[in-house]
Amino acid sequence: MTTFSKSVKAFEKKCEARDVPPETVMAYLTELSQRERYDLYLHYEEEMPSDLEEEFNKGMARILNYEPMEHVLGYSWFYGYKMIVNEDVLIPRPETEELCANILARMDEWFINQNEIHCADVGTGSGAIAIVLAKEEAKVHMMATDISEEAVATARKNAENNEANIEFVTGDMLQPLIDKGAKLDVLVSNPPYIPSEEVMEKSVVDFEPHVALFGGEDGLKFYRQIFKDCKKVLKDRAFMAFEMGWDQRERMSRLVEEELPGCKYEILKDMNGKDRMLFVYFE
Numbered sequence: 001m002t003t004f005s006k007s008v009k010a011f012e013k014k015c016e017a018r019d020v021p022p023e024t025v026m027a028y029l030t031e032l033s034q035r036e037r038y039d040l041y042l043h044y045e046e047e048m049p050s051d052l053e054e055e056f057n058k059g060m061a062r063i064l065n066y067e068p069m070e071h072v073l074g075y076s077w078f079y080g081y082k083m084i085v086n087e088d089v090l091i092p093r094p095e096t097e098e099l100c101a102n103i104l105a106r107m108d109e110w111f112i113n114q115n116e117i118h119c120a121d122v123g124t125g126s127g128a129i130a131i132v133l134a135k136e137e138a139k140v141h142m143m144a145t146d147i148s149e150e151a152v153a154t155a156r157k158n159a160e161n162n163e164a165n166i167e168f169v170t171g172d173m174l175q176p177l178i179d180k181g182a183k184l185d186v187l188v189s190n191p192p193y194i195p196s197e198e199v200m201e202k203s204v205v206d207f208e209p210h211v212a213l214f215g216g217e218d219g220l221k222f223y224r225q226i227f228k229d230c231k232k233v234l235k236d237r238a239f240m241a242f243e244m245g246w247d248q249r250e251r252m253s254r255l256v257e258e259e260l261p262g263c264k265y266e267i268l269k270d271m272n273g274k275d276r277m278l279f280v281y282f283e
């Protein structure tokens, strides 16, 4: 038997010793108990119900072993939507919520005179981006592709749970869209962009799918493929939106200028002030 306060403090200490962010403890407890943070603090010195304590201890043992909290819970929150996550898909990141917000804002401006916006998410993973766009913009007709059948199965479940209408196709990069003769207004992708030699946190590299993380020697392999093929699936007037690595501004700019000469493009920073999003416009 223990109190909320004693248990949380003890786990925070253990986290510090193992280099796990101590904020994870309260974040996990609020999700697990389905209680608000203020409510837990109001009852902080009270005893923890024994079934909660048992589950909390078990989950915290996994978290202290560097397993992501979202895998322990089995889900993650993205743009207010609950997404199932597992070892087959990347856990959606907060930066990617910003990508969605920026896409939605541009859709409003760009397609003001259009009733339908045909959009595809390439390498959809958990389906997070596709689901947000389909839910938040009524004009959107959404397709989503991934090379991993397991990822597509998870994305389908997420779309179903969130009542999002999305056409899923399994296949490599743009190939399934080319095969279907897609003509898109918007192409979105958060491709794997970590350079293959990069050293990463244990919780990421040991638990998240490498097929969703690593983008070849320079991290740009998949952008290169998309830039080469994109005109086959885009309308003449269209835009593309990508997430990208924070240290890729120069190399990315060079790649866009080489592969898509004359196109207008911009690189936007995320909330941490890091280069994170690329928009390419065809008009």
Ligand code: GLN
Residues within 6 Å of the ligand: 090, 093, 190, 191, 192, 193, 194, 204, 212, 213, 214, 243
């Ligand atoms: N942002 C992710 C990370 O740093 C990587 C996502 C990606 O490769 N698309 O773990």
